[in-house]
Amino acid sequence: MSNLALRADGLSKRYTLTSGGGTHLRRTFYGMARRAKAALLGRSMPPIPPVGGQEFFALKDISFEVQHGERVGIIGRNGAGKSTLLKILSRITKPTSGYAEVYGRLGALLEVGTGFHPELSGRENIYLNATILGMKKADVARRFDEIVAFAEVEKFIDMPVKHYSSGMFMRLAFSVSAHLEPDILVLDEVLAVGDAAFQQKCLGKMDGVAKQGRTVLFVSHSVPSIVAFCNRCILLDQGTLLRDGPVADVTEFYQDRLSALSERSAEVVRAELTKTNRARFTSIKVTPIGPGGEPQSLLRVGQDLEIETTVVAEERIAHANVAIVIFEPGGHRLIDANMALKNDYLSLEPGEQATIRFTLKNVLLKPDTYRVSLWLGRRPIEDIDLIPDAAHFTVDIDPRKIEHFQIFPGSYQCEFTYEKSVSRPGRVLEATGRLR
Amino acid sequence: MKQIEQKNPSPYLRIDPPGEWSPVSLGELWQHRDLLTYLVLRDVRALTSSTQLGFLWIVIHPLSVAVVLIVVLGMFVKIPTGGTPYALIVLSGLMSWNYVSNAITRSSSSMLANAYLITKVYFPRLIIPIVPVISGLIELGVMVLITASAAVYFGVPLQFSWLFLLAAGFVAMALATGVGLWFSALTVRYRDFSHAIPVIMQIGFYASPVLYPITLVPEKWRQIYDLNPLVGIVELTRWSLFGEAPFPTFSISTSIAWAVMLIATGVFYFRATEDVAADLV
Numbered sequence: 001m002s003n004l005a006l007r008a009d010g011l012s013k014r015y016t017l018t019s020g021g022g023t024h025l026r027r028t029f030y031g032m033a034r035r036a037k038a039a040l041l042g043r044s045m046p047p048i049p050p051v052g053g054q055e056f057f058a059l060k061d062i063s064f065e066v067q068h069g070e071r072v073g074i075i076g077r078n079g080a081g082k083s084t085l086l087k088i089l090s091r092i093t094k095p096t097s098g099y100a101e102v103y104g105r106l107g108a109l110l111e112v113g114t115g116f117h118p119e120l121s122g123r124e125n126i127y128l129n130a131t132i133l134g135m136k137k138a139d140v141a142r143r144f145d146e147i148v149a150f151a152e153v154e155k156f157i158d159m160p161v162k163h164y165s166s167g168m169f170m171r172l173a174f175s176v177s178a179h180l181e182p183d184i185l186v187l188d189e190v191l192a193v194g195d196a197a198f199q200q201k202c203l204g205k206m207d208g209v210a211k212q213g214r215t216v217l218f219v220s221h222s223v224p225s226i227v228a229f230c231n232r233c234i235l236l237d238q239g240t241l242l243r244d245g246p247v248a249d250v251t252e253f254y255q256d257r258l259s260a261l262s263e264r265s266a267e268v269v270r271a272e273l274t275k276t277n278r279a280r281f282t283s284i285k286v287t288p289i290g291p292g293g294e295p296q297s298l299l300r301v302g303q304d305l306e307i308e309t310t311v312v313a314e315e316r317i318a319h320a321n322v323a324i325v326i327f328e329p330g331g332h333r334l335i336d337a338n339m340a341l342k343n344d345y346l347s348l349e350p351g352e353q354a355t356i357r358f359t360l361k362n363v364l365l366k367p368d369t370y371r372v373s374l375w376l377g378r379r380p381i382e383d384i385d386l387i388p389d390a391a392h393f394t395v396d397i398d399p400r401k402i403e404h405f406q407i408f409p410g411s412y413q414c415e416f417t418y419e420k421s422v423s424r425p426g427r428v429l430e431a432t433g434r435l436r
Numbered sequence: 437m438k439q440i441e442q443k444n445p446s447p448y449l450r451i452d453p454p455g456e457w458s459p460v461s462l463g464e465l466w467q468h469r470d471l472l473t474y475l476v477l478r479d480v481r482a483l484t485s486s487t488q489l490g491f492l493w494i495v496i497h498p499l500s501v502a503v504v505l506i507v508v509l510g511m512f513v514k515i516p517t518g519g520t521p522y523a524l525i526v527l528s529g530l531m532s533w534n535y536v537s538n539a540i541t542r543s544s545s546s547m548l549a550n551a552y553l554i555t556k557v558y559f560p561r562l563i564i565p566i567v568p569v570i571s572g573l574i575e576l577g578v579m580v581l582i583t584a585s586a587a588v589y590f591g592v593p594l595q596f597s598w599l600f601l602l603a604a605g606f607v608a609m610a611l612a613t614g615v616g617l618w619f620s621a622l623t624v625r626y627r628d629f630s631h632a633i634p635v636i637m638q639i640g641f642y643a644s645p646v647l648y649p650i651t652l653v654p655e656k657w658r659q660i661y662d663l664n665p666l667v668g669i670v671e672l673t674r675w676s677l678f679g680e681a682p683f684p685t686f687s688i689s690t691s692i693a694w695a696v697m698l699i700a701t702g703v704f705y706f707r708a709t710e711d712v713a714a715d716l717v
Contacts, residue, residue, distance in 0.1 A: 092554070092556070094712070117481070120481055
């Protein structure tokens, strides 16, 4: 027996851009008049040309199959067609051509709390939201206590939700969604709700859903959440299916593609904060280095990073130190690298230029964007040049290494090993156990 | 129990492009009946809560309108009623008119008002224009009580014909559903209708025997006048309450014919619009 959960065959969706909503009444009457005239005269009329030709394909010929139990991530930039695909699969809108077949009950979550009404009590909203999502009243009643307990709103359940805090509101909304039990779950990026603790709880719940062998389609533009949650990934780009395969392969391809599209290394720096005019930084270049030593446009956790900067001297400088400092987004100083630490100094004659290249080895920063600042001077005598915000670089997850894609809070991840030993210190317990 | 549920063979669903005109799946509608219940509850709650007087407003609003009309038209203008107290004419007229016009107006804008649902989740869209037809029954119930009390006050005996009010109510629901289906779908496609509908309703108010007894309509115009589907509903209501005129056979038949025709065609037009609604609202 086939284990097919979902098949999409040649799905396309064309949108016609009109100003405002609805279609043009005048155009419709015009079309009707033309058809009537054609019928009366007994000859065919050419179709009316589209208004301004403002048509575009949000999806073009998408085909794929999903087996039961697969967790498929759908990734792509804004406008890639992710949401349109989701809307077609969840039956909100119809495809322009092609078809999809669904084998099983499909539940779609495009947002949490759809239809919540502020005047209704928590209890009534649970029923309203759950029935909107396709549950039966009896099913909701059966799971009611579970939903309320998960949302932690027991005391307020008969109070209108307009009196809820936004946290309580989101928890309740998510809780209803999390207790849907479809065979195939289609999720938009709805996980990012509530405080950190509740997010962890949600992710745990979602993971539980997936582990029960349920089929999940998860749409996101975030590589970390897709890698953490899915075992297969489909990459959409401008409405077409670009890649479909194991999650590590596709997300790696996507990361590279994204970074190739954006210019990451800043060649020239605005040296606006020059302390003296004796010497100044003129450029900085941040280059991630791939595993084979080749420069690349993307820095993944655990790879090397090259930071190259040039200094031009107007006057003679002697025994100066060149330093780079890396700050995390919150502003905390994380990494220092400078020539003095390697027992070297910089001396330049007027007009001379020096290029200094630091290579940061095995950068185990958590995926985030970091700031680089440059300093030239003689500690503690003088600052010659200081650029607090010289460049930024972004660390991406490595989809192939689990310790580098499971994102926990914090800035730094070190390599680690561990040993485990299990013993049973409770001999007493054993003895009492026997006595019984 | 749960085991059995999970072992059930998976239902099979096929998602196709919008195709030929097809009727509504009644089975699917029945599956979503709980949703209808909660959407009606939501409407009713929105109507009454967060005000100090709450439910009382449902009574105060139509009653104050009726009092003004009774004073101005009944006592100043002195509309001839042929013996029936003018208060009863106005109350029975408003009772039918308020229900039908509220249901139609709310139903017409319902698809746009619920755009946030339509674009986020699938369910049979047909539920949406039906909700106001059902939630309006609360206000209708209140009006029936007011009107019946007034009838008793004016010495109308409780009689068997009052049961025909149910029939009038049923025809009114059917008519509102039929018109609501058409107007809600048309409003999705052509926003012009959200401007046109208030105009149509305004004309309808004076073209229906709400403020005056039907006896004031010149006999030679009666055939055309009776084509207005509201005439039959108002006349049946008046006949049931204080049956002074003969049973309005022709006009109520017209109303029923309109209702049946509008529902039958409206269902198809609505179905065809439903497929593109999420893209247009």
